[in-house]
Amino acid sequence: MQVKTEGLIIREQTVGESDRLVTVLTRDEGVLRAFARKAKKINDSKNSSTQLLCYSRLNVYKGRDKYIINDAFPIEVFFDLRKEISRLSLGQYFCEIAAELVPEGVDSSEYLRTVLNALHFLSKELKTESVLKPLVEMRLLSLAGFMPNVICCGNCGKYADE
Secondary structure (H helix, E strand, O other): OEEEEEEEEEEEEEEOOOEEEEEEEEOOOEEEEEEEOOOOOOOOOHHHHOOOOOEEEEEEEEOOOOEEEEEEEEEEOOHHHHHOHHHHHHHHHHHHHHHHHOOEOOOOHHHHHHHHHHHHHHHOOOOOHHHHHHHHHHHHHHHOOOOOOOOOOOOOOOOOOO
């Protein structure tokens, strides 16, 4: 079955000489792991669009037990993150959080939007890293259902004490 979706490459791993196993945060399928055959070859169209931190339009074949990326076209590469190691590591941290929190096979457009906005703010230096990190962490955790009770005391239920 062919699936057309958009997704952010949040992990990549080389398999063999020219293949790549990628973990993709997709808009409508959640997090999925897919093989991109011959993606490490320079003249292949999947080379740039299946790299880490690349937002791509993907044509994925869904088999019984694995996914295979047939075609991939880059939408946004976030290349500016590679200019500074602190921004790159924070972008990778956001991807790791998303890989752990986002379930498979569900609509994950809010997760994807949050991570893409964070990567955009990082790459264009629109927000500082110290502001962006807790915002993204809290937003992803609240989307996953781990929102802490910040309105009142969790033990006694009081809003404020004299």
